[in-house]
Amino acid sequence: MALDSKIPKGPLSDKWTTHKNNINLVNPANKRNIDVIVVGTGLAGGSAAATLAELGYNVKAFCFQDSPRRAHSIAAQGGINAAKNYQGDGDSTYRLFYDTVKGGDYRSREANVYRLAEVSTNIIDQCVAQGVPFARDYGGLLDNRSFGGVLVSRTFYAKGQTGQQLLLGAYSAMNRQIGRGKIKMYNRHEMLDVVIIDGKARGIITRNLVTGEIERHSGHAVVLGSGGYGNVFYLSTNAMGSNVTAAWKAHKRGAYFANPCYTQIHPTCIPVSGDHQSKLTLMSESLRNDGRIWVPKKLEDAKAIQNKTLKPTAIAEEDRDYFLERRYPAFGNLVPRDVASRAAKERCDAGFGVNATGEAVFLDFASAIIRYGKEQAHVKGLNENDENLVKSLGKKVVKSKYGNLFQMYEKIVDENPYETPMMIYPAVHYTMGGIWVDYNLQTTVPGLYAIGEANFSDHGANRLGASALMQGLADGYFVLPYTIGNYLSDDIRTGAISTESKEFEEAEKNVRQQIDKLINNKGTKPVDYFHKRLGKIMWNKCGMARNEKELKEAIEEISALREEFYKEVLVPGDANEFNEELAKAGRVADFLELGELFAKDALVREESAGGHFREEYQTAEGEAQRRKEFQFVSAWEYKGEPKDAQLHKEELVYENIEVKERSYK
Numbered sequence: 001m002a003l004d005s006k007i008p009k010g011p012l013s014d015k016w017t018t019h020k021n022n023i024n025l026v027n028p029a030n031k032r033n034i035d036v037i038v039v040g041t042g043l044a045g046g047s048a049a050a051t052l053a054e055l056g057y058n059v060k061a062f063c064f065q066d067s068p069r070r071a072h073s074i075a076a077q078g079g080i081n082a083a084k085n086y087q088g089d090g091d092s093t094y095r096l097f098y099d100t101v102k103g104g105d106y107r108s109r110e111a112n113v114y115r116l117a118e119v120s121t122n123i124i125d126q127c128v129a130q131g132v133p134f135a136r137d138y139g140g141l142l143d144n145r146s147f148g149g150v151l152v153s154r155t156f157y158a159k160g161q162t163g164q165q166l167l168l169g170a171y172s173a174m175n176r177q178i179g180r181g182k183i184k185m186y187n188r189h190e191m192l193d194v195v196i197i198d199g200k201a202r203g204i205i206t207r208n209l210v211t212g213e214i215e216r217h218s219g220h221a222v223v224l225g226s227g228g229y230g231n232v233f234y235l236s237t238n239a240m241g242s243n244v245t246a247a248w249k250a251h252k253r254g255a256y257f258a259n260p261c262y263t264q265i266h267p268t269c270i271p272v273s274g275d276h277q278s279k280l281t282l283m284s285e286s287l288r289n290d291g292r293i294w295v296p297k298k299l300e301d302a303k304a305i306q307n308k309t310l311k312p313t314a315i316a317e318e319d320r321d322y323f324l325e326r327r328y329p330a331f332g333n334l335v336p337r338d339v340a341s342r343a344a345k346e347r348c349d350a351g352f353g354v355n356a357t358g359e360a361v362f363l364d365f366a367s368a369i370i371r372y373g374k375e376q377a378h379v380k381g382l383n384e385n386d387e388n389l390v391k392s393l394g395k396k397v398v399k400s401k402y403g404n405l406f407q408m409y410e411k412i413v414d415e416n417p418y419e420t421p422m423m424i425y426p427a428v429h430y431t432m433g434g435i436w437v438d439y440n441l442q443t444t445v446p447g448l449y450a451i452g453e454a455n456f457s458d459h460g461a462n463r464l465g466a467s468a469l470m471q472g473l474a475d476g477y478f479v480l481p482y483t484i485g486n487y488l489s490d491d492i493r494t495g496a497i498s499t500e501s502k503e504f505e506e507a508e509k510n511v512r513q514q515i516d517k518l519i520n521n522k523g524t525k526p527v528d529y530f531h532k533r534l535g536k537i538m539w540n541k542c543g544m545a546r547n548e549k550e551l552k553e554a555i556e557e558i559s560a561l562r563e564e565f566y567k568e569v570l571v572p573g574d575a576n577e578f579n580e581e582l583a584k585a586g587r588v589a590d591f592l593e594l595g596e597l598f599a600k601d602a603l604v605r606e607e608s609a610g611g612h613f614r615e616e617y618q619t620a621e622g623e624a625q626r627r628k629e630f631q632f633v634s635a636w637e638y639k640g641e642p643k644d645a646q647l648h649k650e651e652l653v654y655e656n657i658e659v660k661e662r663s664y665k
């Protein structure tokens, strides 16, 4: 099938308005006769469900947690971007568009990104109206800070808990509709298949995670807001439950999977401490506003720190290598995540790492504490030369900005980051790849939509900080509710979709077979055994740096591991009860297929772009080297085994932005 991205004609800045003016609408009375299924109630799914219900559609919303409030979105710390230009620092819709396309290393679709920048301002108004407590400045106006890859302050935030506050807003909006009976909420339900009737998505099959019951649900359209798949790496900053199953099942039913190998490795995470770990913790990018990243200049100092015979605070200023400031003076510590991650890896690979494993760099707030402290002393008319006073005043400012993050760090690492620099290292954080969607956010299956992190849409090869929340809420509050109407306008006379069809029958059978297979396998190894091994292959051979040889090995190894999984996996308990191990087994089975496609995608892409770094393609300075021939989205069609997946290309056309060398110097 040829890919049609359905980008509206006309000038970039008019496309969205023109499109909205021309697409079909469904009148309010007819909306009452239309059912929409929304899988996922994080920021993307939650905002979509609430808005669709407010518009009058009957919404059935699903999540696997016990409440939408527990979606992974709640973990988002640093903030959400919007081109409000409240700081008067030169921001604009165009600049946000430009930064996002450049940040993504010129591998995203212009029209989608421009629309994202356009609606970004509405999101802030919407959330403020809901009562989201964004940080405010001294005068009571909304405050901003800066994130990587940009030269303006456009990030709105609520301390280090922005996702939580935004989710409470979306959840309240959903609850109003649950109260009105317009949203029927199915907590603890896991979608395990999509039902396609006459080529259109018409329903889903779910498993009730508490009782084990398999259920059929029908709708006129299905929306997937099921999040990202970073947990294919086993260790990531994602919530433990985040998985690819919903997206993967959709892929198997005809939805193309785009750019699966585009993963974001976030530079500021608490380093891995051992094999027992099941989760990694992010230290928000917002910390790079004030924290300075460094390693010792001298190898002997690095070794002494690794052996704990030298304290970082004992290293003189001139013996510290602030490598981001050195290499990228214009953006300094606020270079994009892919650039910062690679630079940290480069220093650690050269032996300058600062923890026992040699895989950590410092994130240091000492200068910020002094800077803020002096300012406070000046403002209060106190002695700016009193070192203790200045430090104490400075710490208070830092605490007011990042207090909860510092507390979290201290709890995990047992070191006080106000006194000694934090240790950080890159970790898997976000997936730019996902289900391919057109301008309307529709997948290659009519009536099946994908929003938020589940789709591939706006971030190209690298997502800029604070843009995921922006995209998820743009999709859910402001884009999908319009575009889905165009599709549903054909369904006003369809009537309720029966679940008693052969297609529902077949999909349910398919789900039951997989569950029976896993439960009856009675192997000897727990699910995590396979997940950990998959994670190791992914991290070592498809991680921050990849090459042809290792990618080929990864493909073979993942395929063999999948075979072993089906021979050896042990899933205790029963299918008709609460069985977390069974749910996990199903998710890992899907990761084992996705992982292979991921490696295959990385192998095909013979260039380095953003978060995707092929060692064979780098500049003399070790920067990513893009190639014009690869200016496309890879969209994979399911053909049975991952090795047989068929590649389709969506060529990316840049008419409003000049594709240049991506420099942050």
Ligand SMILES: Cc1cc2nc3c(=O)[nH]c(=O)nc-3n(C[C@H](O)[C@H](O)[C@H](O)COP(=O)(O)OP(=O)(O)OC[C@H]3O[C@@H](n4cnc5c(N)ncnc54)[C@H](O)[C@@H]3O)c2cc1C
Binding pocket: 039, 040, 041, 042, 043, 044, 045, 046, 062, 063, 064, 065, 068, 071, 072, 073, 074, 075, 076, 077, 078, 079, 080, 162, 163, 189, 190, 191, 192, 225, 226, 227, 228, 237, 238, 239, 242, 243, 245, 246, 282, 429, 430, 451, 452, 453, 454, 465, 466, 467, 468, 469, 470, 472
């Ligand atoms: C630690 C951390 C901090 C972050 N900080 C920021 C930040 O400051 N700014 C920013 O912009 N981004 C941030 N991000 C990224 C951002 O949080 C996510 O990209 C975003 O929240 C994803 O939202 P979502 O709605 O697409 O998916 P999610 O929030 O992951 O929600 C997925 C939903 O789908 C449901 N689901 C999944 N599969 C199924 C299934 N099979 N059946 C039924 N339901 C299913 C889940 O139950 C859940 O409700 C951060 C990410 C992490 C990990």
